[in-house]
Amino acid sequence: MKRIPFAVLAAAVLVVILGALHFAGLLGPKNSVQAQVNSDIAAARSAFDTIDVQWASGRATFDPPHMLNPPDVIPPLLKYPPSADVLASMSGH
16 A cells, blocks of 8 residues: 655645635635624624513523522421410410
């Protein structure tokens, strides 16, 4: 099997990487006016897209809190609690 020379392989990899960067738009000339317009549009949208507008449009919702350590259920403190009649007589009613 014939081996490919290292220089040819390195050149091919470099061409593929540069082509990918070019088609991604990272190597082309930048238009400063278009970049400023895009920045202004993003700033205007973020200025009016507040939490109030998000809540009114239904994009923001309230998630109820979930306790990480919920309290334990407390058992009755009296082993033999009084009946309603005994409790009424004890309280004077």
